[in-house]
Amino acid sequence: MTKQIRVGVVGCGYWGPNLIRNFRSLPDCTLKMMCDVNEERLKHLRTLYPEVKGETDFGRMITNGGLDAVVIATTVKSHYAMAKASLLAGKHTFIEKPMAASLEECEELVDIAQKKGLVLMVGHTFLFSAAVKKIKEVVDWGELGDIRYISARRLNLGLFQQEINVAWDLASHDISIILHIMKEMPLSVNCRGSAHITLGVEDVTSMCLTFGRDRSAIIQSSWLDPRKVREMTIVGSKRMIVYDDVAPLEKIRIFDVRVERPPHYDTFAEFQYAYHYGDMYVPYIKQEEPLKTECQHFLECIQQGKTPLSSGAQGMEMVRILEASSISLKHHGSAVRMEDLDGLRHELHTNGHKANGVAIARSIANGISKVRRVAKTNGIARAPRVPKINGAAKGYAANGRNGNGNGNSNGPAKESVRTVPEV
Numbered sequence: 001m002t003k004q005i006r007v008g009v010v011g012c013g014y015w016g017p018n019l020i021r022n023f024r025s026l027p028d029c030t031l032k033m034m035c036d037v038n039e040e041r042l043k044h045l046r047t048l049y050p051e052v053k054g055e056t057d058f059g060r061m062i063t064n065g066g067l068d069a070v071v072i073a074t075t076v077k078s079h080y081a082m083a084k085a086s087l088l089a090g091k092h093t094f095i096e097k098p099m100a101a102s103l104e105e106c107e108e109l110v111d112i113a114q115k116k117g118l119v120l121m122v123g124h125t126f127l128f129s130a131a132v133k134k135i136k137e138v139v140d141w142g143e144l145g146d147i148r149y150i151s152a153r154r155l156n157l158g159l160f161q162q163e164i165n166v167a168w169d170l171a172s173h174d175i176s177i178i179l180h181i182m183k184e185m186p187l188s189v190n191c192r193g194s195a196h197i198t199l200g201v202e203d204v205t206s207m208c209l210t211f212g213r214d215r216s217a218i219i220q221s222s223w224l225d226p227r228k229v230r231e232m233t234i235v236g237s238k239r240m241i242v243y244d245d246v247a248p249l250e251k252i253r254i255f256d257v258r259v260e261r262p263p264h265y266d267t268f269a270e271f272q273y274a275y276h277y278g279d280m281y282v283p284y285i286k287q288e289e290p291l292k293t294e295c296q297h298f299l300e301c302i303q304q305g306k307t308p309l310s311s312g313a314q315g316m317e318m319v320r321i322l323e324a325s326s327i328s329l330k331h332h333g334s335a336v337r338m339e340d341l342d343g344l345r346h347e348l349h350t351n352g353h354k355a356n357g358v359a360i361a362r363s364i365a366n367g368i369s370k371v372r373r374v375a376k377t378n379g380i381a382r383a384p385r386v387p388k389i390n391g392a393a394k395g396y397a398a399n400g401r402n403g404n405g406n407g408n409s410n411g412p413a414k415e416s417v418r419t420v421p422e423v
Contacts, residue, residue: 005092005299008033008065010058010082011073012041014159015096019071022295024049029299035061058082062089069119069302072096076164080105087112087120092302096123097172098164099315103323103345106316113312119301121308122315124176128297129290131251132177134283135234135241138254139181144236145258150178150217152232155225165202167191167325170221174232175321176310178209178217181234185317185338186211191325192333196224207325210335250282323348 007029009020013036024031035055036042042054055061062070062085069092072082080100086093087109099122100106113120126132138144152174161169179185186209193202203223210216230245240255256278294310301308324336327344336344 002028002303004028004030005302006030006032006066006068007071008035008055008061008067008069009071009073010035010061011096012036012038012045013073016073017045018291019073019096019295020045020049020052022289022292023071024052025292026296026299028296028303032067033061033065058085062086062091067091069094069298071298073123076101076168080109083109083120084112087116087118090116090118092119092298094121094123094298095315097125097176097315098122098168098319098322099312100319102348103316103319106312106319110312110316119298119308120312120315121298121301122310122312122318123294124173124310124314124318125290125294126173126177126245127180127310128293129245130285130288131243131245132180134252134285135177135243136181138241138283139234139236143239143254144234144241145238146213146236147182147215148235148237149215150181150232150234152178152217153220153229154231155220155222155227155229157226157228158223160197160201160203160223162198162201165193165195165205165326165329166221166223167193167202167205167207167329168322169223171205171207171219171325172318172322174217174219174221175209175318176314177232178219179314179317182211182215182217184211186217186321187339188335188337189321189324189328190333190335191328193329202329205325205329209321251285253280253282255280 005028007023009016009023009031012020012034016034016036020031020034023029031049031052033053033055034042034045034049035058037056039056042056046052046054053065055065061067070082070086071094072079072086073096074082076098079095079098080102083093083095083100093109093113095109100109109120112118139147154170154174188210190208190210191205193205195202197203205219205221207219207221208216209219228246232241232243234241234243236258238258240257242253242255244251244253256276258276260274260276297309300306320338320341323345324338324341327341327347328334328336330347
């Protein structure tokens, strides 16, 4: 008989309750503890799951909880410190996306997990959806031919955040799917965006990932759209796929359409494009909750010593691309070559400023925003310098939204702050 894995979930705000519900339902898991600084939130969840212990102190949770694994669904700025504490305490660790607020933080977490032989997994939920699995199968079979480009749109009204911009929040889902399909990192990243609601926090972005062999992926993300859109188009040399995650039944449609150019011609009059219009068909997809499949995969990786599909290494690649997008945003959409990223990352770390204990200016560093006063000369604002993010903060909200932007929850909880013990 397989030993049940004792799991604790920290963060019971937006996404945490969905993780609690799924881990509790799995036969290989004993959900022992849920942690949040908001006592009212814990009280409500304990009415739903009275057998699960509530805890307001994360330090006590990892030291006295008797846990085998910790699941972190808090605000992005707290991911690194909590995950590091969990790993150093010998716990297998699951972190909601994005993995951490900087590449250095990701690298350290991956290193600790490898040295201690622990499973480190990142919540790229869409990789576990039946629709994305089917798309991956179709692409790997060569049914589409050579992929030419991918276009993705992930739009909705809200939920607005102040820590991370919409690229870090929503585009990360599409990036995870694109990397899964392409099986390689992009050569360069371009990103443009606008902050309409909160100063310094882009709520609309357009990102372009350029891959080898003249292939690309375009990602549009928005918190400021009247409709919920979750759509991706994959264009191949033979066929094309339209993936609509909002569609109740026909989530994937495969089109037998393509354009061909003549192999050779002597005059312009001989040049004619050939348009092929074939059938459209909808493959059968078994309906299942991706999050439940993801949670089960985490448990299986612990039991069998496997590397997760969305491992710490994949989470680190994601943050590398998001950092490149942040630098590109600062430079009004200029291309950032991934091979040059390390030399440009100093732009994400310049001095920050505060007034009355509250950051009051703009920083796009890592998609995490601060706000500072803009200096003036003769009443005219001077161009501001980009402030510095001085490492991880010591205060952490344990019930924040991680920005999955999908699924239902028990509603957002009031933001509250607690200090995580130094590790």
